[in-house]
Amino acid sequence: MSMKQCTAVLSVFYILYLLRATIALQVQSSAQPTADRRLKVGVYYETLCPDSRTFIRNSLYDAMIINDWLKYTELQLVPYGKVTSWTDPTTNITTLYCQHGRSECELNALHACIVEHNNVNDQMKLIRCLLTGHATSLDECAKNLVIDVSAVKECKSTRSTPDILKKYGEMTDALDISFVPSVTFDDKFDRWRQRYFIYNFPVIFCREYNNKFNITLPQC
Numbered sequence: 001m002s003m004k005q006c007t008a009v010l011s012v013f014y015i016l017y018l019l020r021a022t023i024a025l026q027v028q029s030s031a032q033p034t035a036d037r038r039l040k041v042g043v044y045y046e047t048l049c050p051d052s053r054t055f056i057r058n059s060l061y062d063a064m065i066i067n068d069w070l071k072y073t074e075l076q077l078v079p080y081g082k083v084t085s086w087t088d089p090t091t092n093i094t095t096l097y098c099q100h101g102r103s104e105c106e107l108n109a110l111h112a113c114i115v116e117h118n119n120v121n122d123q124m125k126l127i128r129c130l131l132t133g134h135a136t137s138l139d140e141c142a143k144n145l146v147i148d149v150s151a152v153k154e155c156k157s158t159r160s161t162p163d164i165l166k167k168y169g170e171m172t173d174a175l176d177i178s179f180v181p182s183v184t185f186d187d188k189f190d191r192w193r194q195r196y197f198i199y200n201f202p203v204i205f206c207r208e209y210n211n212k213f214n215i216t217l218p219q220c
């Protein structure tokens with residue numbers, strides 16, 4: 001159950017996925033998806049975990065933005081992961097201990113503020129930008145993407161980190177995750193197949209969508 005699994009492993013599955021995605025682009029699709037039919041997808045991650053970072057900025061971003069599946073998705077990003085918390089009974093002040101240290105808690109909170117104050121399309125773009133370059137260059141990302149982040153900055157500067165992260169901690173604790181990133185479809189958490197989900201995300205997404213709505217999405 002150790003979270004030391006939080007290391008970057010670019011497996012052969014990922015390479016197969018890239019090949020498959022390339023082939024899929026060349027296949028004609030006759031699907032007639034309806035944009036009001038959305039599959040719920042939850043992504044539980046840590047901002048300094050290499051596996052999480054790779055998954056979001058590559059597989060998830062490609063699926064949601066490049067493949068344009070975001071409009072068929074009710075995406076919930078949950079930046080929290082494996083965190084221990086302690087509340088001092090004499091002061092009621094909560095301290096969080098994130099897997100990769102204090103800076104990860106701060107960065108998780110920044111992502112949480114982004115999730116709270118931006119539409120999901122802008123969330124994906126800002127968060128991918130943060131995970132790709134310098135981890136805290138919010139201003140630079142916002143400028144390049146032309147996204148207003150004043151509410152994000154106010155959220156981050158006026159609220160305590162435990163307060164910002166409380167909701168995401170509760171969502172994460174409810175699943176009792178043992179591995180990050182973890183993905184849920186339609187709020188279902190399949191504990192034993194997370195690696196398979198992560199490394200085959202587009203294929204699994206297509207299958208889950210089809211299982212639910214009997215529709216094959218474009219690019220599937």
Ligand SMILES: *[C@@H]1O[C@H](CO)[C@@H](O)[C@H](O)[C@H]1NC(C)=O
Binds near residue numbers: 089090091092
């Ligand atoms: C801590 O919180 C509990 C429950 O909300 C409350 O009963 C208690 O008075 C608080 N203690 C302090 C020191 O604020």
Ligand SMILES: *[C@@H]1O[C@H](CO)[C@@H](O)[C@H](O)[C@H]1NC(C)=O
Binds near residue numbers: 214
């Ligand atoms: C799924 O869609 C196909 C083709 O549109 C249709 O023939 C089939 O009956 C549908 N299945 C269900 C279970 O609705």
